[in-house]
Amino acid sequence: MFGTFGHGSRISRMVGATVMAGSLVLGLTACGGSGSDGIKVGLITKTDSNPFFVKIREAAKAQADKDGAELIAVAGAFDGDNEGQVAAIENMVGQGVKGILITPNSSTGVLDAIAKARDAGVVVIALDTATDPEDAVDATFATDNLAAGVSQGKWVRAALGAAPAQLLMLDGTPGGTVDTFRHEGFLEGFGIAEGSPEIVGQENTNGDQTKAQTAMENLLQRAPGANALYTINEPAAAGAYQAIQSAGREGQIVIGSIDGSCTGVADVKDGKVGATVMQFPAKMAELGVQAVVKFAKDGTKPSGFNDTGSELITDKPVPGLDSKDTAWGEQNCWG
Structure with missing residues (x-):
């Protein structure tokens, strides 16, 4: 893909x-x-x-x-x-x-x-x-979307603790460099390879909230034991959370994302999303x-390439991974 x-x-x-x-x-x-x-x-x-x-x-x-x-x-x-x-x-x-x-x-x-x-x-x-x-x-x-994906993957894996991973992936649009780098970076940070058995479901969402909600509904039916979720961006994460909430599975799936919008930071603060990687558009x-x-x-x-930076935003920091809390995120969202 x-x-x-x-x-x-x-x-x-x-x-x-x-x-x-x-x-x-x-x-x-x-x-x-x-x-x-x-x-x-x-x-x-x-x-x-x-x-x-x-x-x-x-x-x-x-x-x-x-x-x-x-x-x-x-x-x-x-x-x-x-x-x-x-x-x-x-x-x-x-x-x-x-x-x-x-x-x-x-x-x-x-x-x-x-x-x-x-x-x-x-x-x-x-x-x-x-x-x-x-x-x-x-x-x-x-x-640097590869690095952003790595940060998301490391946090989601660490947040799972000792639980065996059953990972779902809500990707964006096949062929885009952003999708490729974020997807591959997440797998690198999570510590698995493409096609690993820990990946129990994948869907493309075009980064759209409605499409992501539908995709997540389908994935939850196919993989009811899923406990971790990669999302290409915060609209996809928001759609996924709506599906998770409708299924009565809040708090059972660790969600990571990338964007850093003020709305996304609020979703992290409210516990809907575990962590997001903030960009600076x-x-x-x-x-x-x-x-x-x-x-x-x-x-x-x-x-040349000019990296505009990224920051992991979460109120649940994990050892060995630099992050900022949502208070910082609220002050700096999409600067």
């Missing part, structure tokens, strides 16, 4: 993928003023509904306003519309943007459009989700906009 990399190549490709970008069927919308310097910055996110992408858009707009630039933002309705992203890139180039910030839906499906944009003199920066190869864009500002967006503005002003291009 997911691509598998050897340890060495995985490290070389650890370019911090994250939540996949999706459909871009909506029209282009200018989110800022005209900009005192006439600098246009393009932003292509997955949807308007996923809180993660909402935060990226809000932070990008705020930074663009601060820098006197115009943000042109695009969002769509569902995960998986690669053609929409290609069209959005082409439209933005036509509108004269100096740079494009993109969370690619497919790590490979937008490469031709990105190459054409760069050939036209547009700087292209991946936010949150890496391209494959990573140097298809000028730079990436993202979470606002930082991704701010750094991306700043890089485009700098390029527009003096020609300096950003480069």
